[in-house]
Amino acid sequence: MTSFALFIFTLVALSSSCSYAIGPQNNKTLLSLASRIGINYGRLGNNLPSPYQSINLVKSIKAGHVKLYDADQETLMLLSQTNLYVTIMVPNNQIISIGADQAAADNWVNTNVLPHYPQTRIRFVLVGNEILSYNSDQDKQIWANLVPAMRKMVNSLRARGIHNIKVGTPLAMDVLRSSFPPSNGTFREEVAAPVMLPLLKFLNGTNSFFFLDVYPYFPWSTDPVNNHLDFALFESNSTYTDPQTGLVYTNLLDQMLDSVIFAMTKLGYPNVRLAISETGWPNSGDIDETGANIFNAATYNRNLIKKMTANPPLGTPARRGSPIPTFLFSLFNENRKPGSGTERHWGILNPDGTQIYDIDLSGTRPVSSLGSLPKPNNNVPFKGNVWCVAVEGANETELGQALDFACGRSNATCAALAPGRECYAPVSVTWHASYAFSSYWAQFRNQSSQCYFNGLARETTTNPGNEQCKFPSVTL
Numbered sequence: 001m002t003s004f005a006l007f008i009f010t011l012v013a014l015s016s017s018c019s020y021a022i023g024p025q026n027n028k029t030l031l032s033l034a035s036r037i038g039i040n041y042g043r044l045g046n047n048l049p050s051p052y053q054s055i056n057l058v059k060s061i062k063a064g065h066v067k068l069y070d071a072d073q074e075t076l077m078l079l080s081q082t083n084l085y086v087t088i089m090v091p092n093n094q095i096i097s098i099g100a101d102q103a104a105a106d107n108w109v110n111t112n113v114l115p116h117y118p119q120t121r122i123r124f125v126l127v128g129n130e131i132l133s134y135n136s137d138q139d140k141q142i143w144a145n146l147v148p149a150m151r152k153m154v155n156s157l158r159a160r161g162i163h164n165i166k167v168g169t170p171l172a173m174d175v176l177r178s179s180f181p182p183s184n185g186t187f188r189e190e191v192a193a194p195v196m197l198p199l200l201k202f203l204n205g206t207n208s209f210f211f212l213d214v215y216p217y218f219p220w221s222t223d224p225v226n227n228h229l230d231f232a233l234f235e236s237n238s239t240y241t242d243p244q245t246g247l248v249y250t251n252l253l254d255q256m257l258d259s260v261i262f263a264m265t266k267l268g269y270p271n272v273r274l275a276i277s278e279t280g281w282p283n284s285g286d287i288d289e290t291g292a293n294i295f296n297a298a299t300y301n302r303n304l305i306k307k308m309t310a311n312p313p314l315g316t317p318a319r320r321g322s323p324i325p326t327f328l329f330s331l332f333n334e335n336r337k338p339g340s341g342t343e344r345h346w347g348i349l350n351p352d353g354t355q356i357y358d359i360d361l362s363g364t365r366p367v368s369s370l371g372s373l374p375k376p377n378n379n380v381p382f383k384g385n386v387w388c389v390a391v392e393g394a395n396e397t398e399l400g401q402a403l404d405f406a407c408g409r410s411n412a413t414c415a416a417l418a419p420g421r422e423c424y425a426p427v428s429v430t431w432h433a434s435y436a437f438s439s440y441w442a443q444f445r446n447q448s449s450q451c452y453f454n455g456l457a458r459e460t461t462t463n464p465g466n467e468q469c470k471f472p473s474v475t476l
Helices: 024-034 051-060 073-079 092-100 102-112 137-159 189-206 217-221 252-266 294-308 396-408 429-447
Strands: 038-041 065-068 085-090 121-127 166-168 170-172 176-178 209-213 273-279 326-328 385-390 457-460
Touching (some): 038 051, 073 085, 092 137, 102 137, 137 189, 217 252, 294 326, 385 429, 396 429
Parallel strands (some): 038 065, 273 326
């Protein structure tokens, strides 16, 4: 199947079965967790509501679980007044110290868990965030300390009589070397033996979950012309049959999840439970980010909720009937996240608390009863010229600093802005910054430069130049 270009095609026969069984009491707990769709509460924005307002908004969309990217004390205290399940996170930069010292783990638990538990219904402590996606020498030190840190966290919790908080770590799909067809799922060689084997042993021994950040948007968007959007949005009538197993797939998410199940099976751990720590679809993005729109975001998330709250649970083709705890990403559009435009547009809510689209995380409302959606206009790639200009109303001091940055990397970038040159007039910070942003982006886009400039720039398909001053552009 050529339609999912991000997946790597190799043929590896799989001899192990993916049986799945847990005890009745654990199954009851798992069903309770999985039936409550969670929401990721990130705070990388300068215009977001207070924690108090945000928690009320979490309740308003009928989420059952909230996942934090830290263990913010104010937020945890406020959550004690709710029935929400809660997940907290150990920052990546604390993993080495905790992995090396039980006292550091004890201190973390004493500071971040004991003051709030059990009034705040903490159910998961996640150690780090996607640490295997980074591979500097320092990052590899973190890799080596990941499982030791997780063990010490469990030791600390148990020593304090806490047995119903599971410890895990969220990993991205790039932990796999190959993922298509699903039966070909295999972990990367450099992490398989030193990290994944001890991690899976830990998760299996503590009856915890393999937490996965999984986004069908990304493999679909690598080739939106040939990949089937309906298959990524749970709307397809077509199926794909894995040639090795005969398992039949009706959506891209199940393929991605099962590729991880088969990768775990190859290492001897076919029964470790899956949880989705992040998934979603961007509601907007840069001009070249095809398919990032409100219609697709709402369709994906609505159908995901329907799938994950089904009773009895649907599971995946490799694990029929298995409940999967799931967290949508994310609560808000976060305007201070760096990177391409989609990075700032995964939210269900605007910063003022209004819904970007109608959604009910409880899964009790039929999808057909939810509000209408704007027709998408970017489901096929844009062809034409794109410029990068200053956003309206940007702070002039900040624009001036960004202008200096853009002009400082290469003498050629802003040569046309010199006095007497073709783009010198009009003499304004906004005009000069817009030219500099466009010129810089056109010059360095192939080196991963973004039209962002700390939130001071935006893309446009309208030529900002004039007869005298021709702004450089990017051609898509």
